Amino acid sequence: MRKLVVMSLFVILVLAPGLVSSVGSALNDDVLGLIVFKADLKDPNLKLTSWNEDDENPCNWVGVKCNPRNNRVSELVLDGFSLSGRIGRGLIQLQFLRRLSLAKNNFTGTVNPKLASLEDLRVIDLSENSLSGTIPDEFFRQCRYLRAVSFAKNQLSGQIPSSLSSCSTLAGVNFSSNQLSGPLPAGVWSLNGLRSLDLSDNMLDGEIPKGIQGLLNLRAISLQKNRFTGPLPDDIGGCSLLKVLDFSKNSLSGSLPDSMQKLSSCSYLDLHGNLLVGELPAWIGGLTNLQILDLSGNGFLGKIPDTMGNLQSLQVLNLSKNTFNGVLPESITNCPSLSAVDFSRNSLTGDLPGWIFGLGLQTILLSENSLSGTIENPSSPSMKASYQKLQVLDLSGNAILGEIPWDIGVFTSLLSLNMSRNSLGGAIPTSIGELRAVNVLDLSENQLNGSIPSQIGGAVFLKELKLQNNHLAGNLPVQIGKCSSLTSLILAQNKLAGPIPAAIANLTNLQYVDFSVNNLSGSLPKQLANLPHLLSFNISHNHLQGELPAGGFFNLISPSSISDNPSLCGSVANRSCPAVLPKPIVLDPNTTSDSSSSGSFSPNLRHKKIIFSISALIAIGAAVVIALGVIAVTVLNLHVRSSTSRSAAALALSGGDDFSRSPTTDANSGKLVMFSGDPDFSAGAHALLNKDCELGRGGFGAVYKTVLRDGQPVAIKKLTVSSLVKSQEEFEREVKKLGKIRHRNLVMLEGYYWTQSLQLLIYEFVPCGSLYKHLHEGPSENILSWHDRFNIILGTAKSLAHLHQMNVIHYNLKSSNVLIDSSGEPKVGDFGLARLLPMLDRYVLSSKIQSALGYMAPEFACRTVKITEKCDVYGFGVLVLEVVTGKRPVEYMEDDVVVLCDMVRGALEEGRVEECVDARLQGTFPAEEAIPVMKLGLICTSQVPSNRPDMGEVVNILELIRCPSEGQEELQ
Known part of the structure; x- marks a missing residue:
């Protein structure tokens, strides 16, 4: 019946629009238009359920806003509703519509040119959909009061219509991230009311036409990532109100036009990745409102002008990948707002300036120049605050001498430190272990000596350690096993000796290891075979001996990676190992006890150790x-x-x-x-x-x-x-x-x-007890923070993904089997114990193992459904909800039994899922993480096993939730 009503409305509206006026007050034009528009759509999340054709007016419908004067629809905003289908003709009936925003959906088809015929329309935003075809020329010939239009992030092709210039009321145009081609129509410069123009990330070509000076109100223009050629427009200085100018990633040539010095309001100037040449003019220092200046990846030459010191508002300066020479101008110390500088890949000379470390910068990139001199030790305690702001320091590829400062540890916020390819000598300072935040440490290709300090274990977040091509000696410190995040460990071409410590096998994230060309000896720890992510392990040109670890990566290791170790054996080494007779088993572990060591033992019993070889x-x-x-x-x-x-x-x-x-x-x-x-x-x-x-x-x-x-x-x-x-x-x-x-x-x-x-x-032994105790029995003043809970969820997911990769099903996941170690990391116990039983009888499992009500997957009750890893996924989903809500999987009330999954699912359907988060976390948790995590938990507890994701997918989803992509600015 509902479908019949909608079809009838469609016939009245589309096939016989003249009949509408005769219907009288019985049918509202706006209701008709919206219902017909809805009929063309798919609404998987049921966002438009409030749209009811029986209503006399739609002013209370979701996404609809009316003008209180005439009670007619003035705004339709359906951003991010997951709608799909075509933008039908129903919207044309909304004659009083001023704002139409359908961004971030999945609309397909072409741009309907009739939309611009709505006389009151001021803003239309169709960005981030899947629209295709060309932008209709007649679209802009019909507009009357249109001020802002965005078709950004679609699949539109063809040229920008020349009729764009006829829409004189336009203030904002955004066609970015499409497949538009051809030249930029010269008529666009006639839109003297234009304030923002974004045509970036297309395939536009040809020269930028002259006449841009006519855009007296222009505030922002972005033509970046196109194929424009020729010079910068020499009349660009006429846009005196311009704040943002981005012509980067084109093939523009020539020098900076002198008219640019009139852009005194400009705060963002990005011309990187072009073919611009010439010296950087001194007038650049007159653009005193500049906050971002990026001229990298061009052909600029000569000295960096001293007038740079006049840029009091400058925050980011990038002059990398040019041919600047001479010394860095000390006038840069007059830029109090500066936070990042990049002078890498130039021809700068002179001593490394000590003043650059006192500017309180977060990023200093000076790699691949010809800088010399030494790195000064921090001179005064008053400078410590400046040093502690530094996060990225790259001095690689210069001619720097001397030693690494002994108090390098004062850079406590460093995330990346690269001093490779210099002439540094001396020992690695022990304060290197105070860099607790550092992810990348590259001291390779220097003349460092001494040993690798054991304090390196303090750099617990280290992911890449590169010390190759030095003169380092001594043993590998076992403390390196504390750097649990390590993915790359490159120590090749040194003089390291002694064995490879078994602690290396604790670095489960390792992917690349290179110990080649050293003096290492002893046998390889067998536990290395358990490293799950290993891609390369080079131990060639050492003195290692014994059998290679069996299994995992070592079954496929390249012979060249183990060459020149005469005493290594195994099939890959093409050398058989000498026969080793098995050692006898030591029976009776209590043989060293006597009657006095344990009062509970009978004094008449005598213990002897019996060994048969x-x-x-x-x-x-x-x-x-x-x-x-x-x-x-x-x-x-x-x-x-x-x-x-x-x-x-x-x-x-x-x-x-x-x-x-x-x-x-x-x-x-x-x-x-x-x-x-x-x-x-x-x-x-x-x-x-x-x-x-x-x-x-x-x-x-x-x-x-x-x-x-x-x-x-x-x-x-x-x-x-x-x-x-x-x-x-x-x-x-x-x-x-x-x-x-x-x-x-x-x-x-x-x-x-x-x-x-x-x-x-x-x-x-895991010292800090179970997750169950932390959630349900711990003191109220010592609750788990959201950060701790997310890490526990993610760590548990990773452990299950690893088990499933090893073809092991846990069968018994619950909060009492998740233990917390001294660093707050979760450790899952009792895994795989069902393998000890003679058969995986689901009733035995459900009674003996799945003793905690609420975690057991529904397929345990059905003999015909196969028990798989998806049982663990179900238990994990329940655990996720338990961690986020702080509630037990099943809670018994006075007159009711509350099942956690059902409670959260009901709250989600009613739009109040945020209320389910543990009340003890109120005001301290990010909803953009907590809500997706709960939704993931519900997906994992699907009644149908095939609808549950794999644990590997769960890990990926959680990592995306923790690091969401940056949002895009919406059209204003």
């Missing part, structure tokens, strides 16, 4: 042939003593709970394996008898904290699913797989202990 077994075998009877008696005695000792050890570790029956005589019971060595485990055994050391209990068992003899705290999970656990062989195989999984956001599995009746998993 391969040669011993051969000898025993030979002895059996010679004297079978004697050996049988001996083996029997050893077996009895061994089994008694192991049973006692297991009793101590289990606290007696699980060993009420007779001791086992299985020869394989009591096996301890530590993945990173074999520390003495017995010192912590008493913890399992002490309820005070219990950290918590879950579906798989209880967790206790204990401390090894070397002082290392660990968490021990005593499994209580013994009846479900696989055989020892399968158990060990699965646990070892889990032990190889390494990620900064996963709790590390460090080892295990096995008997038939007792299984222990040994984990790293």
Whole structure:
């Protein structure tokens, strides 16, 4: 019925417009026009639900504004409504429309020329759509009072219509970011009321016509990123009110016209990326309102004029990629507002000026010049505030001598430091570790000596470290493993010695590593194979030995990357490794304990460590042939003593709970394996008898904290699913797989202990408790900030994405299984434990593992639906909502049960989702992050598994939410 009404209105309006007047007051023209306009659209977000054809007037409709004098539609603003379809003829009925804005949608088709026939229309904005075709010539022949038009960011082609000059009322024109071509019509300069003209990012060509001086009211003009040639208009100085002039990224030639010195109001002058030549005239210093001056990428030459010091308002100065020579003018110190300078890629000479560091700049770029001299140490405490503002410093490619200032650490805000390709000597100062914000540190191709300071570990946000081509010696500091953000570690062509520390394997973001041409020795840490993002690892021309790490990147490593290491072996090295007989397993981890070391052990039990090597077994075998009877008696005695000792050890570790029956005589019971060595485990055994050391209990068992003899705290999970656990062989195989999984956001599995009746998993200890406690049980004055919560969500997402990449499903994600370390980073625990069960029975899983109501994906209740990684995605979505709202997945009220997903979804549909954010965060969270995060959580909890995103996609979406693209200015 509704469709029939709309079609009837369409017939009345479009096919028989003369009938409208005869209908009388029964039908409102504006209602007719808007309903017909809506009929041509797709509205996926139901933004236009308030548009009802039964209303007598549309003044209360979304996006509609009426003139109170005549109650007729004067404004239609539907920006960012996700609408699609064509802009139909219905809008032509809105005869009193003054402003039409349909920006940031997905409208297709061509520009309707009839829109300009609306007599009262002042502003039309169709930017950021998918309109195509040409701009109709008749569009501008019909306009009467049109003041602003924007077709920016569409797919329009063809030439700018010459009729544009006939629309004399225009003050703002924006056709940027299309595919317009051809010359700029000379008639455009006749629009003497024009204040803003933006034709940037098109394919316009030819010369810029003369006559621009007629635009006496012009404030801003942008022709950047086109194909204009020829000289700058020599009458440009006639635009005396011009504030913004951007002709960058064209092929303009010649010198700066003298008339430009009349542009005293200009604050933004950008001519970079052209073919301009000549000396920079002294009159440039007369443009005293300049804030941004960019003349980079041209052919300017000569000295930089001293008059630059007159630019009191200058904030950014970019003269890079020219052929300026001479010294930097010290008059620049008179520019108090300056924050960034770029003189790179010129021919500047003289000593590096010390005064440039005292200007309080954020960016200093002086690379690829011929500067010499030394870098002065900060001279006075009063200058410290200026140094602390500096974020980017690039002195690379000069002839600078001396040493790196010993107190380089005063530049505490530095994000990028590049001093490469100079002649710097001496040692790297230890204060380098005080650059805690630095992302890029490049000191390569100098003459630095000494060792890499251990303080480098203080640069915790370092992403790129480049020290190649120096004379550095000594060992690689293990503290480099603290630089967890490192993606590039380039130390080639030095004199570094000693082993590659295993801590390098903690740098899970590493992509490029180059240790070539050094004196490194020892074997490669096997954990390097776990680096997930490694793209290049060059260790050629060293003295490394042993077998290459197996798996991951090292299965495909190039032979040239490991060449000239005569003692390296493996298939890639084309050299077989010598046969290594397996070491015996050390049974009974409590053998070093005596009766006095743990009062809980029986004083009558004696512990002995029994080690059988391969040669011993051969000898025993030979002895059996010679004297079978004697050996049988001996083996029997050893077996009895061994089994008694192991049973006692297991009793101590289990606290007696699980060993009420007779001791086992299985020869394989009591096996301890530590993945990173074999520390003495017995010192912590008493913890399992002490309820005070219990950290918590879950579906798989209880967790206790204990401390090894070397002082290392660990968490021990005593499994209580013994009846479900696989055989020892399968158990060990699965646990070892889990032990190889390494990620900064996963709790590390460090080892295990096995008997038939007792299984222990040994984990790293994470000190700051679970996310559940921080959200629901922590003190009210110590709540998690929005920044902390976002990092926890992102870190958890990354950990799950890594697990899924390793073909491991967590099955048991919940806030009590997300732990927080001392730096606030999340670490997900209990992952993959379902692999220890004999079958992935969903009912066992739902009862034993998915014990926390609200996290379990709906497919657990359906036998016909396959259990996949999408179960984890569902649990993650619930966790996201829990973190943002501060509420439990299911909360029991007096008379009701509130399911978190349903509550947030309902609030979103009612347009009040922002109210769901944890009340303790009110006023301190960015809505532009919190709302998209909650929407993502709801998508992850879709009832249909295929509708949920992969965790890799989730990580990408979260990173986009954290770093949203900059918004574009709307047409004013």
